[in-house]
Structure formats: C-alpha cells, structure tokens
Amino acid sequence: MNALRPLTPIEARVLGTLLEKARTVPDTYPLSLNAVVSGCNQRSSREPVMAVSADEAQAALESLQGLSLAIESHGGRVARWSHNLQRVLAVPEQSAVLLGLLLLRGPQTAGELRLNAERWHRFADISSVEGFLHELAERKGDQGGPLTLQLARAPGEREARWAQLLCGPVTDASGPGASRVAPAEPTGDDSASARIDRLEDELAALRATVTRLCTELGLSPAGRTAETAPATNPDAKEIS
Template sequence: MTLTHPDSLTLTPNEARVLGTLMEKARTVPDSYPLSLNSLMLGCNQKSSRDPVMDLTEADVASALENLMALSLVRANNAGRVTRYEHNFQRGVGVPEQSAVLLGLLMLRGPQTAAELRLNTERWYKFADISSVEGFLEELQDRSAEKGGPLVIKLARAPGAREQRWAHLLCGSVDETQFAQSGSARGADGSPSNLARIEQLEAEVAQLKATVLMLCTELGVSATAPGVAQT
C-alpha cells in the first residue's frame, strides 16, 4: 500500500540522513556543533542509531547540503577556517520543536512506535508521556494542505505487534510492505523489549565512541593515544 505524501517538500534519502544528523548533533554534541563536512559525513555513516546504515561519501554529503540550503533547511557558517553547517529545520518546515524532534528521529531510525520514539528522543527532548508523543504525531498526520500536507503516517499494525508504528513522509510516499516485520523485538505492549533496550544502550555507547573519534579528528589528535576511546 502506497500512502500520500506532501508535494511541497520531498527529500532524497541522502538529504534526509544529512538533515537528521545535523538535527541530532545539535542536541547531543552541542560543543562541536555546527559540523564540518567531515564530521557530518562521520555522523551520517555511523553504525549506531541509524536505520538503514549508510556509506555516504563527502561528495554525497556536499551535494545533499547544497540542495538542503536551496530549500532553506540548512545554513552554512563560513566564519572560521572550515565551513560548518547547521540545520534550519524547525523554521524551514514550520513545525514546533517537539514535532521537529520526532521527525528527526524518524529520518534517522525509520518507522517507530510512539513508545519507541519517547525512549529514543530522551537525549533530544523529554516528552512527559507517550500520549504527548502521540498528540504531536497526530498533528503532523493531520497537517493541512495549506501548510504542505501530512508529514507522518501511521502504518498498519505489523504481524505480532500490538502497537502501530509511525513513518515520516519527507522522502515521499511510503510503501508499507518494505517495513513489514515480525514484531519479535517488541514487548507484549508494543514497546521495546529487554533485548531492544540492551541494543539501545549498546548503540549509545557506540555513538559516544564515534563522537570521541569525531572530536579527535577535528582537533587533530590521534584516536590511538592513551585514554582515548576507539570505535
């Protein structure tokens, strides 16, 4: 089943990954934000907290940045020796902070339930409860045509799952068949199981290691120096 998407804004997968990565790093590593082209490429290609995992080149990232700047979703800062990039998603798309956070996570990690989104957004924004997450998702789904149309869609319930997942529409229509899953990684209530929580913690550790490596690259420090974490 293919679902309708907003015609006013359609990103490529590469553009969505670049934009989502900028949105993530602005909140999780503010001291190293805005990002250089190299740091942004590392963030796009990290193995943790990404679905799917991608292998973008600098040329891929640069091309995506050019298109995103044309859409006023990204800005370049040329004040220093190295050009750095920052997102302008919230203002560019015209959504509140909470909605921007949810869209950013959906761009980076693919379809998720409201419970998963609440868990995964903790480092970005702390939602009071799952109902709050659902409220903002429903607003994004009911977005009027005058504002560009819906930005998310609630997918059909997957086999074995009690909760439905949400997907973003920023890259166009969604083919639900490609997101079919057994639901084995979820608990009986549709929230992440213990295994999924362990995987989440492992992913966060991997992301911290990737951040250290990124900072070492920026500072010109060897990541093999004593006391420096390695990926």
C-alpha cells in the first residue's frame, strides 16, 4: 500500500465531516453537498472553526474521490457523498473514529478522544483508545506508514496529546526537549462563541454519559426536589 499525499486543511475537514455524519446521523447519510458544507462549518466540535464555501467543498470532495477516500453516488435529484477511509487505509472502525475526531478537533489526549467519541463509538476504557492510537502510530511502510503521532507532553499537562498525520508531518514531534505548539486562538467574538460551543458540546456528552450510566445501574439522575430544598431557618427572626 502506497502512502497518500498529505491532505489540505479543507480536504481534512470534509473527510472528517463524512466520517462523523456516517455515525451520528446515519438516516441522512450519504451527504449532499449542502450537508457537507454545513457540517464543515459547524461552530461546535470543530477546531479550528472554518468557513468553507460550496465551491471549496466540491473541489475537496473531488480531490478526495481522486484519492479513493470519498465516493459519489447518484440516486436522487442531487449527488451524495460518503467516505471510503476504512477500506483505503485498511483500518478497523475504532481507528477510523479516532482519525475522524483528530481531523475535526485537532490534537487530543486519549481521555479527550474517549469522551468526544461517545456519539461515534463507545470505547471500553482509555487503555483501548491508547491501544488503537499506538497501532496507528506503528504502521509499517508497506502499510502506508504511521497515521498518528504522540506529541511531547507540555509543561503542566498531565497527559500527552495525539495528532493525526493524514495532513503530513506535524511540527511538534515527541522527544526530549520538544514542546507542543498551541494552535492559534480565534480573537474577539469568534473566540468566545467557539469556546461556548465547545463547552456546550462537552456538557451534552457528559450528560449523555451520566444518563447511560444511571440507566445501566437502574438509577435516576440526581436532582433537587421540593422535599430536599433547604428548609427555612426556624431561628430567623420575623421582621415586623
């Protein structure tokens, strides 16, 4: 198997969107061009936030088709697109999920990947995530070469982050003295809005996890009721 050429940022965003929607909205998959554009430009679960035009998305889809990573199908009034990443790269579903998340959200720790994958695939534990990441990082040349890289742990970080290599080598390689280069932060209102979108998405994922765990344990999520509300202090003096 020959290594693929590095993907452009827009190609990576389009491919990541196809990977995501195949698992989160299967009823509307494969995607129309409009759905691809909408998915690429989401303000949540994306790092960085982008503004991809229809022409740019179409060109990226055609380029991915040339790499056999995307497939165009005609069965209705509009063409629809699906990804072909697992077959081209010969990777299991779990690895495809991790690559998709890294394409959409940038470098993440194994713990972040497990949490962010909740709607895509449920990993048993962080160790299983790390196992698939290491498999992707240790691919031989006849398999197309490594697809992930563990970055050096920056000062103050408890875990090292992982990056995908489908877009080519990363500048911050793992090794003694190496440091991770943080992505440029958006400024102004875009920065605040992007942070809010990310927080809302993470909160939704946490709520889904709590609900699932409570269901499995036969419990109801804890909440305040009238009976548990704090009682009025009986020693408080009345104001005449």
